[in-house]
Amino acid sequence: MKTILVVDDDAEIRGHLLDLLQGEGYGCESAGSVKEALAFCRQRDFDVILLDHLMPGGTGIDALAELRRALPKAKIIMITAFATVENAIEAIRKGAADYLSKPFKVPELLTTIRKVLEEAKFEDGIRCLAIDQTLSALASPIRRNILKLLHQGEQVRLMEITRALGIDDHTKVVFHLRILKEAGVIEQHEDKSYLLTREGLRVMDCLKTLEQILSE
Amino acid sequence: MKTILVVDDDAEIRGHLLDLLQGEGYGCESAGSVKEALAFCRQRDFDVILLDHLMPGGTGIDALAELRRALPKAKIIMITAFATVENAIEAIRKGAADYLSKPFKVPELLTTIRKVLEEAKFEDGIRCLAIDQTLSALASPIRRNILKLLHQGEQVRLMEITRALGIDDHTKVVFHLRILKEAGVIEQHEDKSYLLTREGLRVMDCLKTLEQILSE
DNA sequence: CGAAGATGTGAAGTATTCTTCACATCTTCC
DNA sequence: GGAAGATGTGAAGAATACTTCACATCTTCG
Structure with a gap:
């Protein structure tokens, strides 16, 4: 089962997303702050992280870097209320897998999640192939x-x-x-x-x- | 060519040993202090280190640990004027390859050197085998x-x-x-x-x- | 006790990797 | 130009690594 961590300071939105995603068959957790999110990431692995751009105590962009360090393999989808090209570019540069602007439609979110999961699968395959080849070479x-x-x-x-x-x-x-x-x-x-x-x-x-x- | 580092504070003894060992076809350097010896070890590799037990500023035992850290593969032969069982045991425990007490005869020194070099060759073989097995296992x-x-x-x-x-x-x-x-x-x-x-x-x-x- | 499942061995076959050889092309140097 | 050496390819065979299967033993549990 693929797992998703929802990071948003708005409890109502967290609840909505959790219901929605669990209904889709994902394993979900939610965090109301970056700190809480990092604590989760230290405990267990996630395949996808939905990260709100505007978090209390700094933008989600800062959180992005920390979360990526904690879980290098997780795909992070940034979500923002005020979409600007600059924000989007910065997010992608910092390693976000994708970028969604509120309000988004549910199918849009779900396809985005499926897309990044596909990417992850692909990259994992590549990685496995590479390490296999390298280790065989060293053997x-x-x-x-x-x-x-x-x-x-x-x-x-x-x-x-x-x-x-x-x-x-x-x-x-x-x-x-x-x-x-x-x-x-x-x-x-x-x-x-x-x-x-x-x-x-x-x-x-x-x-x-x-x-x-x-x-x- | 096998290389030997002679560590002794007595310049005369150093000279004697250097002549002797070079005559035997070894590549030699000598150091008058532990500090000098460590400096050598940082620059280049040695197969064997002849280490006098009584060095100014601490016993050779202390030097032993430092030298072993600097050159893990080097075999260290401790040499001492006052041989006691305790000293010998301590030296071996700390990782000396062998132990000679002064005055020793030249053939005795040479066989000891040859012996530890043989050991090194053997261990190197073992090490190669081990890494081969490990990497094959990981492949x-x-x-x-x-x-x-x-x-x-x-x-x-x-x-x-x-x-x-x-x-x-x-x-x-x-x-x-x-x-x-x-x-x-x-x-x-x-x-x-x-x-x-x-x-x-x-x-x-x-x-x-x-x-x-x-x-x- | 005895059936079902867990753990393991050895032999035979299959697949992969490694080696060897015959040969081709391209430099270099006289 | 041409001999000698450097670099490389492809195919065939040898050697290893991997898989599969038939079977043995040992637990566990009803």
């Missing part, structure tokens, strides 16, 4: 050695890698380089030499941490 | 899902995992659980339920970092 000692070499050497050419690892068949190295390239941890310079991507660099940090964990 | 989505389940649920039983993942054949889950168990990230309670090991918990942290990296 081979040969590939980890290649990465270590690139980590030290900055830019290294195919035959340098091949010889450094003491491999006779260079096509074997090509095979593993391709896998690393497809995983996005290495890339190829115009002059054909290989180097770590920014992502690859950070993956190496992670690998180092893992090595430390495993060596107690 | 399968099914196994990562199992880990996530255990991470949330603390203790979970086989059929709970099987059903939660929507798998019909429980022996498939058994297969993956065995791999996770062999990798040391999960263990089995007496009542047969599975849970993360301490190591597994830390590996999950690492995995979370990786996920964040890959979702930018």
Whole structure:
């Protein structure tokens, strides 16, 4: 069941939305303040957060950043009474998934929710795919050695890698380089030499941490 | 070439040892104080550290801890003029690889160095094996899902995992659980339920970092 | 006790990944 | 220009990893 957190200071609106959304089969909670919302987010996960733009003690825009930090995977829909383009742009820039202006019609809200949930599903799929590929890439000692070499050497050419690892068949190295390239941890310079991507660099940090964990 | 750092406040002894070890084909540096030694360790790596027990400004025992933190992979051999069992035990407890008492004969020193280098090679092999196993374990989505389940649920039983993942054949889950168990990230309670090991918990942290990296 | 479910083993088959080899193209350097 | 080396592709075979199935044992509960 998908879960939604409604954040609005107006108790009546909260009640309406809760009834409506629960009727649609969503799991719902509501919070009357940003503080309360953050407390909820620390306890449990939500798929969607409906966030009113005008909250007592600061705009919802400030809350947006905090909520996103607390639940990076949650999709946040901003709701505002006074819609301006500027507000909308700012909200989207700060990471809101969508933007609705009051008064909105119920079907409009529901389609918006369905839309962001679809997006979430898609992104989750992508993420899973990416981590799968990255971890598969890291699972081979040969590939980890290649990465270590690139980590030290900055830019290294195919035959340098091949010889450094003491491999006779260079096509074997090509095979593993391709896998690393497809995983996005290495890339190829115009002059054909290989180097770590920014992502690859950070993956190496992670690998180092893992090595430390495993060596107690 | 294997490298050795000699830490002793007596310049004459340092000179002797340096000549001797360089003659044996080791790459050597020497430090007259713990501070100097730490400075070296920050710059570069050593395979072995020869550490005199009695250093001005504190015993070598204190230095031992600091040096080990600076270079976790270096093997430290403590050397002392007044050998006592207590000193030796304390040194080993604090992580010294071996213990020599002055005056020692040259062959004795050399065999000790060779011995700890052999140990290091062995441990390095073990470490490689461990990281290989761990990463292979993480490379399968099914196994990562199992880990996530255990991470949330603390203790979970086989059929709970099987059903939660929507798998019909429980022996498939058994297969993956065995791999996770062999990798040391999960263990089995007496009542047969599975849970993360301490190591597994830390590996999950690492995995979370990786996920964040890959979702930018 | 005995049926139903939980846990697990081992073997056989399937799918994937890895290696090897034959060959193609493109540089580099004399 | 052409020999030598660097880089790469694609296919076939070897090796591993994964799945499935048949079956064994051990709990649990009526």
